[in-house]
Amino acid sequence: MFQGQSRFDTCKVFPEPARGLKQIVEALQLKVLHHYHHHTTPPPLVRTASPPSPIIVMRPSYSHRSPSQGSPPPLVRLTPMQRHHVDVDRCRLPRLPDPLAPPVRSSASPVRRDLSLPLQHVSPSSVPLMDDLEAPLIERTCVSELAKRVLNTDSLELLVINVTGKRGVGKATVVREVYGSMKTQTIFDERVWVSFPPYLSVSNILQLIHQQLEQHQLEQLDHQQLDSKNTFYSGNDVEKKVQAKLLHKKFLLVLDGDLSNSDWMALQYALQKNDKGSRVVRIIQGSHVRPPWISESDWIRVEKFLPEETTKFFEKWVSNEGKQETIEVGNGKQEGKTEEDTPPMDVRLHSMTGGLPLAVVLLCGLLKTKEYPHEWDKVLDHLKSKQSRLLDNILTMCFDDLPHDLKSCFLYFAVLPMNTVIEFNRLVCMWRAEGFLRPKDGKTMEKLGKIYIKGLVARNLVKVVKRESFSGGPFVAVHHKVHSFLLLEAQEANFVEIHNGDDRPPSANTRRLSLQNYKDKYAALANSPLRKLRSILSTFQEEKGQGTDDMKQNGETRGAIPQNDMTSPHKHIENMLKESKFLRVINLKGIEIGEELPATISTAAQLQYLCVTACSLERIPPEIGKLKHLETLDVRHTNVRRLPSSFWKIKMLRHVFGSHLILPRRVGNLKYLQTLQTVHPDKNDRWDQDTFKTMVNLQTLYLSDYSGHEENVNAVCEVIGNPELLEYLEKLTLKVSKRTNIKGEVFTSRSQRRITAMALHGKLVFAEPKAEFLVPNLTFLSLKRTKVSKDFIYGLGELPLLVDLILEQGSYKGTQLDFVGGPKFRSLKRLTLSSLNKLEKLVIDKEALVELTHLVIMSYNEDFKVDVDTGREFVKRIEIQDKQLYDIIVRESVAKKQSDQLLASSNT
Numbered sequence: 001m002f003q004g005q006s007r008f009d010t011c012k013v014f015p016e017p018a019r020g021l022k023q024i025v026e027a028l029q030l031k032v033l034h035h036y037h038h039h040t041t042p043p044p045l046v047r048t049a050s051p052p053s054p055i056i057v058m059r060p061s062y063s064h065r066s067p068s069q070g071s072p073p074p075l076v077r078l079t080p081m082q083r084h085h086v087d088v089d090r091c092r093l094p095r096l097p098d099p100l101a102p103p104v105r106s107s108a109s110p111v112r113r114d115l116s117l118p119l120q121h122v123s124p125s126s127v128p129l130m131d132d133l134e135a136p137l138i139e140r141t142c143v144s145e146l147a148k149r150v151l152n153t154d155s156l157e158l159l160v161i162n163v164t165g166k167r168g169v170g171k172a173t174v175v176r177e178v179y180g181s182m183k184t185q186t187i188f189d190e191r192v193w194v195s196f197p198p199y200l201s202v203s204n205i206l207q208l209i210h211q212q213l214e215q216h217q218l219e220q221l222d223h224q225q226l227d228s229k230n231t232f233y234s235g236n237d238v239e240k241k242v243q244a245k246l247l248h249k250k251f252l253l254v255l256d257g258d259l260s261n262s263d264w265m266a267l268q269y270a271l272q273k274n275d276k277g278s279r280v281v282r283i284i285q286g287s288h289v290r291p292p293w294i295s296e297s298d299w300i301r302v303e304k305f306l307p308e309e310t311t312k313f314f315e316k317w318v319s320n321e322g323k324q325e326t327i328e329v330g331n332g333k334q335e336g337k338t339e340e341d342t343p344p345m346d347v348r349l350h351s352m353t354g355g356l357p358l359a360v361v362l363l364c365g366l367l368k369t370k371e372y373p374h375e376w377d378k379v380l381d382h383l384k385s386k387q388s389r390l391l392d393n394i395l396t397m398c399f400d401d402l403p404h405d406l407k408s409c410f411l412y413f414a415v416l417p418m419n420t421v422i423e424f425n426r427l428v429c430m431w432r433a434e435g436f437l438r439p440k441d442g443k444t445m446e447k448l449g450k451i452y453i454k455g456l457v458a459r460n461l462v463k464v465v466k467r468e469s470f471s472g473g474p475f476v477a478v479h480h481k482v483h484s485f486l487l488l489e490a491q492e493a494n495f496v497e498i499h500n501g502d503d504r505p506p507s508a509n510t511r512r513l514s515l516q517n518y519k520d521k522y523a524a525l526a527n528s529p530l531r532k533l534r535s536i537l538s539t540f541q542e543e544k545g546q547g548t549d550d551m552k553q554n555g556e557t558r559g560a561i562p563q564n565d566m567t568s569p570h571k572h573i574e575n576m577l578k579e580s581k582f583l584r585v586i587n588l589k590g591i592e593i594g595e596e597l598p599a600t601i602s603t604a605a606q607l608q609y610l611c612v613t614a615c616s617l618e619r620i621p622p623e624i625g626k627l628k629h630l631e632t633l634d635v636r637h638t639n640v641r642r643l644p645s646s647f648w649k650i651k652m653l654r655h656v657f658g659s660h661l662i663l664p665r666r667v668g669n670l671k672y673l674q675t676l677q678t679v680h681p682d683k684n685d686r687w688d689q690d691t692f693k694t695m696v697n698l699q700t701l702y703l704s705d706y707s708g709h710e711e712n713v714n715a716v717c718e719v720i721g722n723p724e725l726l727e728y729l730e731k732l733t734l735k736v737s738k739r740t741n742i743k744g745e746v747f748t749s750r751s752q753r754r755i756t757a758m759a760l761h762g763k764l765v766f767a768e769p770k771a772e773f774l775v776p777n778l779t780f781l782s783l784k785r786t787k788v789s790k791d792f793i794y795g796l797g798e799l800p801l802l803v804d805l806i807l808e809q810g811s812y813k814g815t816q817l818d819f820v821g822g823p824k825f826r827s828l829k830r831l832t833l834s835s836l837n838k839l840e841k842l843v844i845d846k847e848a849l850v851e852l853t854h855l856v857i858m859s860y861n862e863d864f865k866v867d868v869d870t871g872r873e874f875v876k877r878i879e880i881q882d883k884q885l886y887d888i889i890v891r892e893s894v895a896k897k898q899s900d901q902l903l904a905s906s907n908t
Contacts, residue, residue, distance in 0.1 A: 140174065142302050146281070147178045149297060150252065151187065156277045160268065162294060164284040165302035167481050168358035168391055171283050172256055174302055179254055179281075182856060182881030188278075189249040195465075195477070196257035197417035197539075199501070199518055202266045204541040206238045209253065213245045239270045250276040256283045257419050285480065304355035307347060313357060314349055317364040317460075352383040354390045358479055362394045365460035366401055395485045398461060408436045409452050410461060413478045414490035415498075415514045420539055421465050424453065424473035425675070426611070429632045429655055433585045433609035434535060446654075446674065499524040506530065513537070521591065525572035529579035536576070536583065540590025541614070574598040587611040595619060595639075602626040613637045622646045631655065631672075660704065663687070669694045677702035678733075687715040693725065700731040708739040713762075720752065721745035729755055736762035738785070747773045756780065763787050773799060779827075780804045783811035790814050797824025804828075809835035816840060821847030830854040837861065844868040853877070857885055865892050 142163075149161050163171050178184060179193060194208040251274070259267070264282070271280060290299040305313060353359035363383075367376055383393060402410060409431055416422060428449030431437050437445040437452075453476065456462040461482060466475040478486065490496050497506050500516035505527035513530065515538035517523055573593045577583075583604040588611065595618045601607070602623035610627075611634035618639040624630070625646025633647070634657040642662045649668035655675040663679035665687055673695050679702070681687050686709055692698070705712045713736050719725050720732075721743070732755060734742055744766030746752065757780035764786040779801050787810060796802060797819075805828060815838055819825065829851050833839065835858065842857070846869045855874045857866070866889045868875060879886045 140170075140302075142300055143174050143177055145300050146174060147181070149300070150178055150279050150281065151183060153187075153277060156275050158272055158274045158278050158280065159298065160280045160282060161298050161300065162282050162284055163300050163302060164286070164288050166287050166304070166356070167285060168356040168479070169302045169304055170357040171302050173357070175254055175256075175281055175283060179252065182878065183883070184252060184881075185856075186858070186882055186884070187250070188252045189276075190246065190251040192251065193254040193256065195419050195421060196255075197419050197516070198258040200257065200541070201518065202263050202270070203238060204518070205255070205257075205259075205263075205267060206242050206270060207541045210238055210242050210245070213242070243270065243273055246271070246274060246278070248276065249274075249278075251278045252281070253279070254281045254283070258285055305350070305357060305360070306355065307350040310350045310353060310355050310360060313360050314364060317361060318367070348380060348384065352380065352390060353394070356391060358481060359391050359394050361460040362391075362398050365458065366394070366398050369401060369459065391481060392485070395482065398459065399485070399489065402459075405436070406452055406455060408434075409449075410456055411486055411490055411493070411495055412436070413462070413483060414486040415496050415512065415535075415537055417500075417514075417516050417539055418480055418483045418487075419477070421475045421477040423475055424450075425655075426634065426657075427453065427476065430585060430587065430609055433631065435584075444674075508532070511535070515540070515591075522569045522572050525569075525576050530576065531579055532582065533576075533580040534582055535585035535587075536580075537585070537587040538589055538591050570594040570598070574600050577601055578603055580604065581606075583607050585609045588613075588615075590614045593617060597621055597624070599623045605629070608632065610634070620644060620647065625649060628652065633657065635659075635661075663691070665691055667691065667694070671696055673698055675700040678704060680704045681707065681709075681712045683707055686711045689715050689718050689722075691715060692719045696725065697728050698726055699728055701726075701729060702731075702733040704733075704735040705740065706735070706737040708737045710740055713740050713742065717743035717745050721749045723750040725751060727751045727754065731755070731757045733759040734762065735760075738763075741765040742786070743767070744771055747771070747775055750774055753777065758782070760784070760786055764792075770795075776800060778802055782806040782808065784808040785810040787811070787813045790818070793817065794824070799827075801827050804830045804832075806832040807834070807836060809837070812836055812839065814839070816843065818843045819845060819848040821845045825849050826851065828852055830856070832856040833858070833860070835859040839864070841865040841867065844872075860885075864888065867892050867896060869893075 146161065146163065149159065152159075163175055165171050176193075179191065185191065190213065192209055192212045194205065194212060196205055196208060253271070255267075259282075268280075287301075290296070349360070349363075353363060363379075367379060370376055370379065379397065382397070383390070399407070399410070412427075412431065412434070428437075428446055431449050431452070432445045437449050439445055440448060443451070453462065457464060457476070462476050462478055464474045465477050487498075496512040496514055497510045498514045498516055499506055500514075501519060506513055506524050508528055508530065509532055510530055511532055512535040513524065513533060515521055515524055515536070518540065521538065521540050569592055573588075573591065577598055577600040581603055584606055586604070586607065586609065591612075592615050593612065595616060597612065597617060597620050599621045601610075601621070605627070606629055607627050608629050609632045610630060611632070613634060614637045616639065617635065620635070620640060620643050622644040623646075624644065627650065629652055630650050631652050632655040633643075633653070634655075636657050636659050638659070640658060641660060643658075645664065648664060648670070651669055652672060653670055654672050656673070656679075657675065657677050659678060661679045662682050663676070664682060665685045671694055674697055676695070676698060677700060688711070692715075703716060713734075716734065720729075729752065732746065732752075734746070736742060740762060742760055742762045742764050744764065746758065746760065746764075748766075748768075748771045752775050754777055755775055756777050758775075758778060759782040761784045764783075770791065773795055776799065778799050781796070781802065781804065783806065785808075793812070796805065802825065817833075817839060825848070828849055831849070831852060831854070833842070833856070837859075840861070840863065842865070844852075844855075844867070852872070852874050855868075855878065857864075866885070868889055870889060870893050875886070875889060878889065
């Protein structure tokens with residue numbers, strides 16, 4: 001609970017008083033003394049070890065007036081033990097870590113506070129954008145070895161390449177560098193990366209592979225094609241379907257997860273029928289001895305860094321955040337150190353991190369939160385004294401250093417199975433429903449959640465694993481080792497109960513339940529009622545058709561429930577909803593609940609987050625309208641296409657996610673709605689301007705209309721053209737049929753001033769030939785079938801923040817695309833041209849696109865020409881990743897030089 005905004009929202013630790021901060025200390029001490037005067041007992045202390053020397057706590061970032069009356073009492077000096085449990089807004093100091101005082105911890109350190117209580121502090125004052133958090137890399141021989149095997153064209157047989165090494169050495173990072181290269185994207189017809197938790201069955205892994213293969217195809221279908229396409233299949237047929245999709249294709253498959261030998265042999269057998277030069281990369285956790293039947297070239301071991309590599313890697317991470325001035329790594333001395341016995345910095349770093357890249361990045365993330373060199377000294381000196389379990393010590397310090405409100409959010413990753421990725425926006429919605437977020441400083445809870453997760457990424461505790469999802473934002477995860485640490489912390493704090501394979505039923509007092517029993521996923525629901533349950537989560541893989549088809553044939557579900565209880569799993573879900581009346585979060589993925597959501601959902605009156613995905617659900621009952629507090633509904637990857645009218649009248653709705661949901665012509669007062677994805681109009685009840693009139697706070701809008709009726713698109717464009725409506729819109733996706741045009745108001749309306757990302761599929765028509773673009777914050781633009789002219793491209797060059805530009809099939813109607821020198825496109829970093837069949841030549845002047853780092857050209861004609869300076873950075877990248885395109889660039893460069901020489905000689 002908030003007790004009012006605190007002026008002490010951040011505290012720093014200093015070894016001695018600093019000048020100019022006396023007034024802050026005086027104000028702080030008065031607050032603490034006032035607390036002890038009115039409370040008979042001091043705040044409870046957690047640590048039992050003898051307290052070290054006292055440390056003064058003060059706030060250096062701001063200055064405040066001291067009390068005007070009375071002389072200040074003696075200076076308040078608190079030990080680290082006392083600092084851990086004091087909250088300023090409740091007359092207690094906020095907890096900060098003490099790097100000099102090693103905590104008394106068991107194998108899992110207890111979380112020292114009630115993690116369900118949200119506090120007020122937002123960590124760094126400025127959090128970097130997600131695009132600025134790219135991980136710097138250094139050259140590693142294992143990368144070139146892996147690339148050589150993956151890109152080898154000598155053998156057309158299916159090759160399996162094993163990547164192994166200790167946890168934390170960066171195996172996935174090495175594989176991802178090869179997987180994401182331009183050359184890999186060019187030579188393989190299909191690329192699939194599947195991450196899965198331990199003990200997942202072969203059929204479930206094949207389900208994951210099949211879903212990845214179908215994902216891009218389904219995104220290209222309109223809603224009518226999607227309705228007619230049967231995407232549900234029996235689990236017994238998934239192997240045949242995967243084989244059929246990959247039989248005549250050259251594919252690259254990455255398997256990131258633990259597999260038993262028997263499961264691996266079964267999976268390998270399912271994939272072996274391919275002679276197109278396909279490759280399978282298997283990431284094996286831990287160090288293993290190479291079996292004799294695997295050749296040395298197919299067994300790639302990722303080693304730890306050498307001391308000089310550790311220093312180089314550390315320097316790259318630190319310099320990214322502008323901290324390189326605090327350490328002079330080159331001469332091996334820290335700034336301000338005069339002791340002759342101080343070892344060189346590369347030796348200190350290597351001894352503290354053990355050469356593990358994960359330990360290095362975690363240490364960098366921790367040091368980036370320290371503003372002064374002497375704070376770095378404390379951290380490094382503390383780690384120097386800890387020579388065992390180096391990675392665990394660094395993780396402990398990183399966790400202790402987190403502000404309290406970030407701890408609950410970070411600990412939430414323990415609720416998910418290991419090696420599970422989660423969508424950025426979905427995670428923030430769940431944090432909000434759990435009560436971890438509260439509005440602060442004029443920011444919405446969603447905005448605050450994004451700041452939190454970006455802060456965790458900036459600290460290198462959370463990693464961004466996928467960035468290509470335009471509508472849903474990036475996907476994030478935590479490292480295996482970090483997840484193991486969080487799991488121990490969560491168990492010590494009783495943060496979550498995880499049901500993952502044993503027969504023991506969950507406790508009747510369980511408040512947060514995570515279902516991870518892959519052998520019997522309904523077992524936890526078939527026992528005693530969970531009346532105190534607040535949150536239930538599952539992340540099982542989709543088993544389409546299994547539950548419904550089997551019950552229709554046999555009257556019961558086989559292999560889904562305990563043998564002593566043959567009750568339908570639908571009944572278990574219904575009973576759980578009936579008994580657990582205090583539910584706030586329902587996140588059920590892969591749980592078969594039948595074709596209709598049970599009407600007993602209305603008994604969960606406090607429900608705020610409802611996510612039912614990866615199942616055969618088709619209908620939502622009208623009783624859902626009784627959930628007056630519902631904020632988020634997610635029915636993606638189901639057959640739900642229409643929601644009851646009572647749902648659209650829930651006033652507290654903030655986020656609606658679906659797969660081509662029908663948005664009715666008339667809805668309720670949805671003034672809090674922020675996300676609407678993905679919707680299309682009812683063919684018998686078309687949209688008008690009043691449809692979106694009440695959605696004044698809409699931030700993400702994903703619309704598709706392939707009906708060909710211009711009334712629907714015109715209604716959307718009229719709303720966008722009204723400067724008083726949709727003024728908070730940040731993301732817009734609009735897909736229309738070939739018979740319909742998209743009006744230019746999407747670029748020229750004043751309501752679009754906040755928009756940052758836009759994807760348009762359909763012909764773009766402007767009322768005025770040279771209209772001024774009013775989208776100054778646009779950073780991402782994707783066009784397809786827009787048929788824009790050269791003048792439109794020049795107009796885009798005036799946008800100051802445009803970073804990504806994607807031109808797909810039919811987006812540009814010219815035969816030559818020129819980027820001339822000057823101030824245009826001054827922020828463009830990534831340019832993608834795909835399937836532009838009419839394009840014959842691309843020209844990039846030497847002084848044009850000065851910030852461009854990535855140029856991707858796919859599906860070009862044989863006579864396609866590229867005129868660009870071969871010394872540019874992105875050309876050097878193309879030389880490594882796409883040899884064919886690089887040859888085109890060099891050939892055009894040579895021809896241009898010869899032409900210039902002939903012209904010069906003729907003039908003389």
